[in-house]
Amino acid sequence: MKHLDEYRDARLVRITAGEIRGLVTRPWVLMEVCGGQTHTIMRYGLPDLLPPEVEFVHGPGCPVCVTALETMDRAMAMAARPGVIFACYGDMMRVPGSRLDLFRVKAAGGDIRIVYSPMDALKLARDNPHREVVFFGVGFETTAPANAMAAHAARRDGVGNFSMLASHVLVPPAVRAILGAEGNRVQGLIAPGHVCTVMGYREYEELSAEYGIPIVVAGFEPLDLLAATLMLARQLEQGQARLENQYSRSVTRDGNAAARRLMDEVFETADRKWRGIGRLPLSGLRMRGSYDEQNAEVRFETAVEAVEEPSECISAMVLRGRAKPTDCPAFGGRCTPRNPMGAPMVSTEGACAAYYHFRRTESEGEL
Amino acid sequence: MCLAIPGKILDTEDAGFSRTARVQFGGVVRTVFLDLVPEAGVGDYVLVHVGCAISRIDEEEALKTFELLEQIGALEEEGLSHEAPG
Numbered sequence: 304m305k306h307l308d309e310y311r312d313a314r315l316v317r318i319t320a321g322e323i324r325g326l327v328t329r330p331w332v333l334m335e336v337c338g339g340q341t342h343t344i345m346r347y348g349l350p351d352l353l354p355p356e357v358e359f360v361h362g363p364g365c366p367v368c369v370t371a372l373e374t375m376d377r378a379m380a381m382a383a384r385p386g387v388i389f390a391c392y393g394d395m396m397r398v399p400g401s402r403l404d405l406f407r408v409k410a411a412g413g414d415i416r417i418v419y420s421p422m423d424a425l426k427l428a429r430d431n432p433h434r435e436v437v438f439f440g441v442g443f444e445t446t447a448p449a450n451a452m453a454a455h456a457a458r459r460d461g462v463g464n465f466s467m468l469a470s471h472v473l474v475p476p477a478v479r480a481i482l483g484a485e486g487n488r489v490q491g492l493i494a495p496g497h498v499c500t501v502m503g504y505r506e507y508e509e510l511s512a513e514y515g516i517p518i519v520v521a522g523f524e525p526l527d528l529l530a531a532t533l534m535l536a537r538q539l540e541q542g543q544a545r546l547e548n549q550y551s552r553s554v555t556r557d558g559n560a561a562a563r564r565l566m567d568e569v570f571e572t573a574d575r576k577w578r579g580i581g582r583l584p585l586s587g588l589r590m591r592g593s594y595d596e597q598n599a600e601v602r603f604e605t606a607v608e609a610v611e612e613p614s615e616c617i618s619a620m621v622l623r624g625r626a627k628p629t630d631c632p633a634f635g636g637r638c639t640p641r642n643p644m645g646a647p648m649v650s651t652e653g654a655c656a657a658y659y660h661f662r663r664t665e666s667e668g669e670l
Numbered sequence: 671m672c673l674a675i676p677g678k679i680l681d682t683e684d685a686g687f688s689r690t691a692r693v694q695f696g697g698v699v700r701t702v703f704l705d706l707v708p709e710a711g712v713g714d715y716v717l718v719h720v721g722c723a724i725s726r727i728d729e730e731e732a733l734k735t736f737e738l739l740e741q742i743g744a745l746e747e748e749g750l751s752h753e754a755p756g
């Protein structure tokens with residue numbers, strides 16, 4: 304398929320990997336922030352193509368993985384309410400809350416529907432005027448504009464039975480928390496191409512200058528990630544630290560103006576608790592006061608208790624790039640994608656799930 | 671979660687406040703909202719995420735990526751890449 308197959312071209316992959324091998328003289332630790340990129344790296348076995356000096360550590364990279372336990376508990380409380388149709392992305396179904404997950408709430412009679420798009424959730428509301436439809440609006444900056452579009456259309460069209468439980472997270476505050484932490488090992492960063500498609504890369508220019516490290520905005524195909532690795536390796540070997548844009552077919556410096564305008568209309572930044580990382584200032588988006596009618600948290604009171612994360616799960620370390628999933632004692636035994644203990648084992652983009660699927664069969668991508 | 675898939679716009683429809691398109695992904699055709707990419711039209715490739723196009727793929731920039739890598743490849747094949755100095 305155009306714009307996919309061509310970025311999986313085996314010959315160019317070999318050439319690019321060879322170029323990296325010829326260039327690297329010292330060990331470098333690179334981090335990719337986005338779980339979609341983690342998935343590609345593991346699926347195509349990119350670490351095996353690279354010289355041993357290049358180490359990839361995986362970042363907090365997927366909104367599913369960092370959704371706080373309390374937020375999951377709140378979602379389940381809403382999904383269990385009589386009269387409510389609870390709509391969410393499929394990824395959220397098996398994310399463990401403090402006691403249950405959404406699958407079990409559904410089995411117990413909750414009317415939970417998996418939707419592909421927030422606009423499908425809005426359609427559910429239009430089609431079921433006598434029910435309350437609550438949409439679970441999670442995601443990074445990539446997803447926030449689409450979620451905003453649904454809330455905006457609901458208000459514009461007076462769809463009174465649609466509301467959203469919004470729990471969006473923003474990438475740059477998490478990057479700051481990782482790069483600014485004591486003992487940080489990350490020397491080069493692969494910035495998330497779809498987040499930057501929406502937001503542009505000005506914030507990443509600032510991060511590069513602030514921490515003195517090279518940052519390359521990259522796409523999601525094997526060649527994108529290898530080209531980005533090559534760009535980072537070149538900068539690191541030459542002692543440079545600036546922003547480069549590998550994903551220029553989709554990303555511009557200012558991002559998508561229409562998307563940002565819509566996000567800004569519906570959401571405002573707020574402090575947010577990240578699973579495995581903790582509370583980060585101004586690291587999330589919540590609905591503005593002008594959208595109270597579309598805000599499920601305002602419309603439905605749901606008291607949830609603060610809860611602790613299970614102690615055996617080391618996802619806090621995994622999400623910060625401090626440990627590999629395989630360092631976890633529960634990995635592959637007590638914790639599997641069928642019975643996840645922590646969120647990174649749930650989402651296909653979670654680092655633990657990516658390791659589970661692609662380590663055992665080794666890389667499966669046809670390169 | 672941040673997966674966005676490239677597809678080709680087959681035709682567009684204006685519903686007054688919202689613009690949609692039929693977009694082809696390999697053998698599959700889906701309806702996609704175009705509100706975030708007002709510049710995109712029939713024949714363009716767009717990146718689609720949760721039912722909404724988030725960017726129009728810039729074909730010239732896409733070509734540049736390959737040209738750069740092909741250049742490296744050409745050097746490599748001639749054995750000129752990383753040749754020891756002197």
Ligand code: SF4
Binds near residue numbers: 618631633634638639
């Ligand atoms: S393998 Fe399971 S228990 Fe271990 S860190 Fe990953 S999600 Fe947590």
